[in-house]
């Protein structure tokens with residue numbers, strides 16, 4: 001399988017695509033075609049474990065670049081937690097993606113990417129550079145922790161992440177270093193870019209970025225769509241997935257799953273006030289905007305990086321997009337109301353991101369019902385992707401629901417550890433000197 005940049009100027013193999021992250025022409029790597037799974041796989045799907053599904057799907061994308069034995073070992077390690085589809089009501093299920101080590105769905109992608117990078121690395125010391133405004137950094141740190149041959153540098157803005165988030169970034173030790181930058185998240189991102197493109201640093205190290213553009217984060221995110229299907233197929237209904245979206249990596253992975261043959265009826269791209277994709281589906285014009293701050297802040301993205309991948313899947317044709325995806329934007333007020341309603345009606349606590357996805361399902365259901373009025377009562381099951389444990393957004397959830405959220409032991413453990421960080425002003429030369437002195 002070849003991997004081709006969305007901007008078509010670069011073609012390479014999976015190893016290089018993973019080690020580089022971004023193509024030289026600025027595009028994102030895509031497989032040259034989406035592989036098809038055979039009928040036998042789908043017939044057998046309800047009997048397969050998540051690890052068995054993951055192995056089969058990953059194999060299609062990785063081919064002979066890795067042995068079955070090595071791949072199996074990696075997949076078993078990556079997916080060593082459950083991803084259950086939990087019933088909220090008769091027609092609505094929550095696919096809980098938050099049972100991994102940092103309790104957010106980004107664990108799945110980060111853990112797989114870390115192990116694939118270690119597997120493909122060629123002996124030169126490898127450094128992963130990650131700028132974070134909070135959550136990505138902890139999933140990346142956790143994913144790479146103790147992975148041999150790789151050092152990770154997390155750049156985060158001093159005083160601008162929550163206390164628990166800071167602990168999740170700074171208490172690892174070992175191969176994870178936290179650089180506390182006296183500046184904003186944008187400063188951290190600018191520094192990361194300068195580091196990644198610096199000639200001297202690139203001569204000394206293999207440098208790579210760990211953000212959501214890497215194809216190795218996308219591939220494993222398709223596993224759980226199959227996993228959800230395996231759990232829900234017995235209901236005998238069409239399945240609609242609502243994906244709370246920011247950079248649209250999670251949704252793009254779902255599109256991969258459907259193209260591989262998984263019979264998903266429809267996707268709902270649910271967003272907060274950052275509405276460039278719903279606007280695009282309405283108007284056919286894509287207009288990036290500065291991001292707006294919301295209570296579902298992991299989705300505060302004004303120019304989603306994976307839009308380029310979706311465009312290439314749909315041949316840049318908005319009518320093709322619309323056949324697969326419905327998209328809606330919701331306010332913080334709607335989000336809070338939904339959190340309260342779902343708690344009261346079904347005794348289920350949604351985090352703000354999951355609540356946005358729930359709203360997407362409700363809205364879709366209304367249009368679906370009216371469109372189906374005089375047809376044969378077709379019905380669907382809605383699955384919302386619950387991307388974070390409510391305790392990750394404890395301040396908002398407690399304020400909205402007026403309940404005390406218990407912090408799971410997994411998160412509480414970070415609070416008990418000692419913060420270790422190296423402080424820098426937002427100054428590239430100083431950060432570079434520090435990195436040059438590293439091994």
Ligand SMILES: *Cc1c(COP(=O)(O)O)cnc(C)c1O
Pocket residue numbers: 104105106135212244245246247248249250251298299353387388
């Ligand atoms: C990153 C994130 C999202 C958005 O996922 P994308 O793949 O960027 O669309 C949604 N919810 C949570 C909790 C996240 O951390």
